[in-house]
Amino acid sequence: MKRAGFCENCDDMRPFALKRVPVEEHIRGKTYRFYITKAICLECGNEVSLPGLLDMNTREIDFQYRKEEGIISISEIRKLMKLYHMGKSTLSLALGFGEITVTRYLDGQVPSQAYSKIMYEALSSAAFMREKLKANREAVGESAYKKALKAIHELDDSFTHLPSTLMDVISFIFQNETDITPLMLQKLLYYANGIHDALLGRPLFTSRCEAWIHGPVYRDVYDVFKNFKFNLIDDERSALLLNSKVNLTPEDRNLISNILNSFGMYSGKMLEYMTHQEDPWRKAREGYGPDEYSQVEITEESIKQYFLHIPEYFDMDKVEGMRAYITRMLK
Incomplete structure (x- = not known):
């Protein structure tokens, strides 16, 4: 069932999607560009009122202001502790701080930019955290050291299986969305890769795509996120993706942004329904029952050929064209 809120433009309750939109704020004589969450009506595209x-x-702006100024937030420090299975004093010592430094930050003291930079590095890189932990092993203590090192190894095992370009694409999606389920992520990757290959003559990333019951699935992505929380961004392990540097061209960023502003407005189940109407999944599933398990590959070529023909009817290099295609498929 779709979520609904009151749309003043439609003057009625309407289904909506949560999207991140830019706003400008003036703070202490300086202009900042922040991204905040808005509920957007799926019928007219205007804003929906939500309690x-x-x-x-307000929390989003405070978080981004701190980040813009290089000051880590309390919630990010707590993520660090969960990410590496460390208590307050252990984290302080592992990073080379005084034993009660992190405790003071959690009690409200504002960290310096220098200390914030160190903590941000730890949030974006398990390898960095490993080096800091090893350098301060004696101060941390053997028991806490082994516990934290085990957590770091588990994180390495999770993400190192994905190609670097695919990691960049996923990181970009995470950094520009607020609500992503495993099903939604799979479908956004599928549409981004297929449309990118058709429009630009090359896939966005290389990964085996399979025709599962619930639509196209990249198995290596599934294996990484299968034990995450339902909203992937709520899982503390996502901090590594939310804070990582994304190495994508402006052209690639623009196309993925268009995908998020069109396909990203729909739930994973709606996107699954769409893929079930499209040739790549349907043809790969020929001979299989609706609920029959399969690992059959949806070839990169079949996906490309399908999306190559869509621009004949829809302008897929623009958000408006993508939305028009979606409307047609959902009907």
């Missing part, structure tokens, strides 16, 4: 959204926007 609690203004408070959420």
Whole structure:
């Protein structure tokens, strides 16, 4: 069932999608560009009123302001502790700080930019955290050291199986969305890769795509995220993706942004329904029952050929064209 809120433009309750939109704020004589969450009506595209959204926007602006100024937030410090299975004093010592430094930050003291930079590095790189931990092993203590090192190894095992370009694409999606389920991620990757290959003559990334019951699935991506929380971004392990540097061309970023502003407005189940109407999945599933398990490959060529023909009817290099295609498929 779709979520619904009151749309003033439609003057009625309407289904909506949560999207991140840019806003400008002037703070202490300086202009900042922040991205806040808005509920967008799926029928007219205008804003929908939701209780609690203004408070959420305030927190988002505070979080981004700190990040813009290079100051880590309390919630990010807590993520660090969960990510590496460390208590407050252990994290302080592992990073080379005084034993009660992190405790003071959690109590409200504002970290310096220098200390914030170190903590941000740890949030974006398990390898960096490993080096800091090893350098301060004696101060941390053997028991806490082994516990934290095990957590680091588990993180390495999770993400090192994905190609670097695919990791960049996933990181970009995570950094520009607020609500991503495993099913939604799979479908966004599928549409981004297929449309990119058709428009630009090369796939966005290389990964085996399979025709599962619930639509196209990249198995290596599934294996990484299968034990994450339902909203992948809520899982502390996603901090590594949310804070990582993304190495994508402006052209690639623009196309993925268009995907997020069109296909990304729909739930994973709606996107699954769409893929079931399209030739690449349908042809790969020929001979299989609706609920029959399969690992058959959806070839890169079949995906490319399908999306190559769509621009004959829809302008797929623009958000408006993608939305028109979606509307046709859902009907």
